[in-house]
Amino acid sequence: MSAPLNSADFTANAHRALGDAHLQQALHVSRDGFIAKRTKAVARLPEFEALRDAARDIKAHTLAHLDLYLEAYEAKVRACGGTVHYAATTETANAIVLDICRRHGAKSIAKGKSMIGEEMGLNAALEAQGITPVETDLGEYVIQIRHEMPSHIIAPAVHLTKDQIAADFHRIHKGLPPERDLTEPAALLTEARKILREKFLAADIGITGANFLIAETGTSIIVTNEGNGDLSQSLPKVHIVLASIEKLVPTLEDAGTLLRVLARSATGQDMSVYTTLSTGPRRAGDPDGPEEYHVILLDNGRTKMLGSDFAEMLRCIRCGACLNHCPVYQSIGGHAYGSIYPGPMGSVLTPGLFGLDHATDLPNASTLCGACESVCPVRIPLPKLLRQWRERAFARHLGPETQRLGLAFWGFFAKRPQLYGPAVRIAMRGLALLGGRGRFRGLPFANDWTASRDFPAPQGETFQAQFAARKKT
Amino acid sequence: MSDRAKIFADIRRALGVTGTEAARRRAVDERLADPPESVIPVRGQTADPVGLFRAEAERVFATVEMVATAGDVPVRIAGFLRAKNLPPRLRKGTDPYLAALPWAATPLTLDEGRSDGADQVGLAHAFAGIAETGTLALVSGPGNPTTLNFLPETHIVVLEAQKIVGDYETFWCELRAAYGAGAMPRTVNFITGPSRSADIEQTLLLGAHGPRALHILIVGTVSP
Numbered sequence: 001m002s003a004p005l006n007s008a009d010f011t012a013n014a015h016r017a018l019g020d021a022h023l024q025q026a027l028h029v030s031r032d033g034f035i036a037k038r039t040k041a042v043a044r045l046p047e048f049e050a051l052r053d054a055a056r057d058i059k060a061h062t063l064a065h066l067d068l069y070l071e072a073y074e075a076k077v078r079a080c081g082g083t084v085h086y087a088a089t090t091e092t093a094n095a096i097v098l099d100i101c102r103r104h105g106a107k108s109i110a111k112g113k114s115m116i117g118e119e120m121g122l123n124a125a126l127e128a129q130g131i132t133p134v135e136t137d138l139g140e141y142v143i144q145i146r147h148e149m150p151s152h153i154i155a156p157a158v159h160l161t162k163d164q165i166a167a168d169f170h171r172i173h174k175g176l177p178p179e180r181d182l183t184e185p186a187a188l189l190t191e192a193r194k195i196l197r198e199k200f201l202a203a204d205i206g207i208t209g210a211n212f213l214i215a216e217t218g219t220s221i222i223v224t225n226e227g228n229g230d231l232s233q234s235l236p237k238v239h240i241v242l243a244s245i246e247k248l249v250p251t252l253e254d255a256g257t258l259l260r261v262l263a264r265s266a267t268g269q270d271m272s273v274y275t276t277l278s279t280g281p282r283r284a285g286d287p288d289g290p291e292e293y294h295v296i297l298l299d300n301g302r303t304k305m306l307g308s309d310f311a312e313m314l315r316c317i318r319c320g321a322c323l324n325h326c327p328v329y330q331s332i333g334g335h336a337y338g339s340i341y342p343g344p345m346g347s348v349l350t351p352g353l354f355g356l357d358h359a360t361d362l363p364n365a366s367t368l369c370g371a372c373e374s375v376c377p378v379r380i381p382l383p384k385l386l387r388q389w390r391e392r393a394f395a396r397h398l399g400p401e402t403q404r405l406g407l408a409f410w411g412f413f414a415k416r417p418q419l420y421g422p423a424v425r426i427a428m429r430g431l432a433l434l435g436g437r438g439r440f441r442g443l444p445f446a447n448d449w450t451a452s453r454d455f456p457a458p459q460g461e462t463f464q465a466q467f468a469a470r471k472k473t
Numbered sequence: 474m475s476d477r478a479k480i481f482a483d484i485r486r487a488l489g490v491t492g493t494e495a496a497r498r499r500a501v502d503e504r505l506a507d508p509p510e511s512v513i514p515v516r517g518q519t520a521d522p523v524g525l526f527r528a529e530a531e532r533v534f535a536t537v538e539m540v541a542t543a544g545d546v547p548v549r550i551a552g553f554l555r556a557k558n559l560p561p562r563l564r565k566g567t568d569p570y571l572a573a574l575p576w577a578a579t580p581l582t583l584d585e586g587r588s589d590g591a592d593q594v595g596l597a598h599a600f601a602g603i604a605e606t607g608t609l610a611l612v613s614g615p616g617n618p619t620t621l622n623f624l625p626e627t628h629i630v631v632l633e634a635q636k637i638v639g640d641y642e643t644f645w646c647e648l649r650a651a652y653g654a655g656a657m658p659r660t661v662n663f664i665t666g667p668s669r670s671a672d673i674e675q676t677l678l679l680g681a682h683g684p685r686a687l688h689i690l691i692v693g694t695v696s697p
Contacts, residue, residue, distance in 0.1 A: 026674065033675040050512045061504075067484045067492050068501040076655070086477040138681060139672035155672060162674050185673040193682060200682075201590055216505050217657045227623050227668040227683025234619045234660070245480065250501070251508040252648070256641040260514070267671070270529070271606040274683065275663035283659050287566070287587040287618045299480050307487025 005354055007338035010361035017332040023159050027333050030158045034324035037268025038375065045264065055261045056379040058254045059246075059315035063306065069215040069248050070297070076218025080280030082293040093298050094125040097207070097240060100294060101131055104238055106204035112222060112229030113137035114209030115153055115318060116242040116298055118340040119353075122207075133207075134199040136228035138192055145172045151334030153341065154266050154320040159333045162188065196228070206232040206290065210243035211317070212258060213295070216251040219279045220295060223262065223272045230276055239278070239290035244298045246306075246314040258317060261377035265319040301353040309388055313348050315378040322372035322382060328365050337362060344372035348385045356389065360398040363389035406445075421464055428458040505655075517605035517639035523694050526637050529607025533666030534679060535687040539694050544575055546631055546690055551579040553688055554594065559627060563594040568616035570598050571631065587618040588625060595621035595684070596629045600651075602637040602691075603644050606665055609689065610644060613660035622662050628684035630664075634693035 006013070017023055042048045062069055074084045087093035093116075101109070109126060111117060111133050123133045123144070135144040139157035142165050143150055150156030157165070166182035169191055182188055208229045210220040220241045222229045233239045249255050263269040282289040305314055323329045323343030334342035339350040339359065347362035363386045366372075372382040393399050394407075413420040434440075435457025442450045449455065461469070474482070485492050519525050527537045540549050554561055564584040565571050576583060588595060597617045601610040609630055613619045622628060638644050652658060668683030679685055 029674050045514055045516070047512050047514045054512045064488065065497055065501050067481055067488070067490070068497060070481070070484075072501065072505060080657075086475070086480050088476040088479050088483075092476055136682065137672070138670045142672070155675075157672055158675075162676075165673060185676045186678055188673055189670060189678045189681060193680070196682065197590065216508075216655055219657055225668065226670050226681030228681070230619070230623050230662070231682055234623065245484075250504045252645040253508040253511050253642060256645065257511050259641075269533075269665075271608055271663065271665040273533070273664065273666050273668055275608075275665075277657065277661040277663075279657040279659055281659070283614070285615045286613060286659060287615055288620045289613060289659055297480070299476075299483065303480060303483035303487050306484060307489075311487075 005339055005350070005358055007350055007354075007359040007362055009338060010336060010365060013336035013338060014332045014365070017336045022161055022164060023333050026159050026161050027330060029161075030155065031324070031330045034268070034320075038265060038321060038324070039268075041264040041268040041270060044270070045260075048261070048264065051257060051261050052377055052379055054257050055317075055377055056315060058249060058257060059317075059378050062248055062250060062254075063246065063311065063314055066245065066248065066306070069250060070245065073213055073215040073218055073248060076215070077280065077293075077295060078218075080218050080293075082218065082280045082295060085294060085296045086299075087296055088299045090120040090298065090300050093120050093242070093296050093300075094122060096294075096296050097122060097242075098125065098129055098131075100238065100240060100292075101126070101129070101205060104204055106131060106238075108199070108203050109133045110200050110203035110206045110232040110236060111135050111140070112206070112208035112224065112232040113140050113156070114207065114242045115150075115340065116209055116244055117207065118150060119244075119300060120242070120298070122242075134196070134203070136196050136200065136226075136232055137224070138189065138226060138228075141192060141196065142168065149335065149340055151342065152320060152323055153318050153345075159335060200231045200235050203232070203236045205238040205240060206234075206236040207240045207242060208233050210241050210247050210295075211262065212255045213243055213248045214250075214252060214255050214277075215248055217279055219252075219277045221255060221259075221275065221277050223259070223275050225267070225269075225273045227274055230274055233276075233278065234289055237290060238292040239281070239294070241278075241293075241295040242298065243295060244300070245302055246316075262317055262319055265321040265375065265377040305352045308352075310348065310352050310385055312380050313345070313352060313385060315380055316345055316349070317378060318345075319377055321375040321377065325371040325375050327367060327369060327371070337365065344382045344386065345380070348380075348382060348389065351389050356392060356396070356398065360393050363387075363393065364399075421462075424462050425465065428462050432458045511642055513640050513642050514605060517603075517643075519604065519639060522604040522637045522639050523634050523691060525604040525639075526602050526607055527691065529604065530666070530689060531607070533607060534669075535607065535666050535689055537689045537691060540690050540692045541694070543570070543573075543633075543692050546574050546692060547576045547579045547581060549690060550596070550629060551581050553629070554581075557627070557686075559593060562592075563596045563629065564588055564592040564621060564625065565596040566615055566617045566621065568598040570633075571596065588620040590624045592621075592625045594627045594629060595625035596631070597621055599630050599632040599636065600661075601644055601647055602632045602689075603639075603641060603663075604637055605640045609662075609664045610648075611662045611664065612658040613662075614658060619660050619662065622664065623668075623683045626680070626684055627686045627688065628664075628667070629688045629690070631690050631692060634691050637691075
């Protein structure tokens with residue numbers, strides 16, 4: 001079992017998203033918030049650009065020595081009484097979790113937010129064995145009761161309005177007075193806090209993700225604002241950490257540098273409320289904490305990316321800044337991408353992890369405006385990587401035939417400047433003649449463009465002609 | 474082939490290495506033993522780390538009060554609880570610093586040990602404070618059970634002024650000095666303000682799953 005994927009339906013999904021009034025309202029609310037908060041946090045830290053360079057270098061260094069840092073990390077976890085499991089695939093990772101659950105007779109699981117858990121389709125795998133997973137991050141809890149995928153890697157329910165969430169709580173939380181007032185977000189939070197508190201205290205096993213793993217000390221780090229991850233991992237008898245192999249960093253200082261850029265890029269906080277460093281299980285004399293500490297290290301396509309032209313993507317620290325700043329994501333939200341990893345990072349990662357055949361449209365779901373790269377805390381050249389996927393899709397004939405024909409037609413002229421200039425001149429004069437000084441409401445071969453706006457009729461000389469004329473003077 | 478062997482083989486194939494190259498091992502060993510210098514924000518390099526800590530902590534909605542001497546802490550806590558209309562009862566661990574405070578002079582009832590979720594107020598003694606971001610660092614153990622940091626709705630933390638460091642780099646050094654290089658307490662909790670969520674329409678709400686209020690008493694300064 002692994003995450004459901006329907007990226008093949010991107011075009012239809014995107015059309016539906018644009019017409020979804022609830023979604024558009026929710027996206028409108030979130031868009032300005034994320035960008036303004038990040039801008040403010042960055043402005044308060046003059047060293048931010050230098051920290052981005054340092055963050056990039058730390059991840060690049062770690063990836064280049066990943067085998068050795070993994071060995072060092074594993075030895076440290078063992079020395080502290082923890083167990084490290086390796087899983088090449090999501091199937092193996094799920095089997096390891098289920099095996100631990102079986103050994104402990106676990107019935108109920110408290111889950112902190114984990115994208116690796118999403119990638120594994122872990123909730124479905126647990127439910128199939130009669131085990132109840134409870135998502136404890138507020139946003140994840142909301143999408144769990146709606147049976148949806150997260151639409152954002154750090155704000156999973158960002159596509160929903162408070163009225164939709166209130167309707168879900170009225171539907172799901174039976175036994176509470178049906179006439180209770182849930183119009184305010186605070187009332188929703190209070191209700192979720194009360195209900196989830198009981199789940200935390202009753203859980204047999206806690207599962208969290210990891211933002212970073214530290215080789216120096218065998219430590220896993222989680223970052224949350226709610227405190228749900230900490231309750232998930234300190235109350236149950238067993239703590240399972242789900243992490244992919246590229247989460248590793250060498251030292252405490254390296255983790256500190258990445259933490260300095262993570263929250264600022266993600267939510268515009270200098271630090272998230274809770275940053276928790278966990279090293280092994282409960283020690284002698286400890287009054288609380290898990291008796292067993294397991295780390296599951298997942299590959300699932302990452303080693304394949306490491307040896308490819310897409311290795312830079314493995315620097316990603318999952319802050320979500322590229323989603324927040326992407327004009328395409330801002331317009332259609334995360335679900336349209338059909339992958340748990342949406343937005344620019346997802347459009348590079350999804351074909352890398354799950355195969356280009358299932359995600360041909362995603363690298364095209366970008367204007368290549370470069371906003372993503374300009375905010376990426378580890379300086380991943382996302383537009384370059386998106387272009388590389390486009391080239392591969394083209395080489396493998398994965399795109400539509402009309403696109404190939406159009407490109408071949410354009411390419412014929414583009415490769416022959418002596419034809420290109422005159423041809424464009426004739427075409428533009430023709431259009432100018434037809435359009436006068438006005439605008440076209442429709443144009444052959446450009447229906448998609450003119451469906452939502454008019455096409456201005458060309459005026460004056462072509463760009464190349466004007467450029468040549470100005471160069472002379 | 475085990476998944477472990479397969480993953481290591483795949484990484485080494487991808488990187489074009491065998492894992493036995495002496496230069497790579499040396500690079501890794503050296504970095505682990507002696508981390509390279511970080512980019513340290515100048516913000517933390519202040520002559521007044523206590524003032525910076527306070528300002529940053531208040532920015533994220535913690536409340537801070539200054540206490541001249543440790544002996545005043547119980548009275549100040551009793552006053553804080555009374556002002557908040559909370560019962561004069563709190564739970565703490567066996568931390569010797571907290572145990573030595575003059576609690577008998579107050580009407581406070583003290584429970585000891587981990588929380589089972591029924592307590593309204595938790596009390597902890599911070600290992601350190603990091604001025605750069607107004608962050609508390611608490612370490613787990615019988616002295617300060619981790620559950621006390623998350624289950625009670627009100628979290629009170631006593632922080633000695635001389636334990637406030639400017640930046641994270643200084644903090645890592647303090648941690649290594651206390652626990653040994655490469656060793657860690659089971660849990661280090663960095664806490665920056667009370668718990669919150671913005672998952673509903675990006676509306677910031679305090680008091681998600683963790684404490685709704687975080688009150689910090691900085692001991693050993695006389696500034697207001």
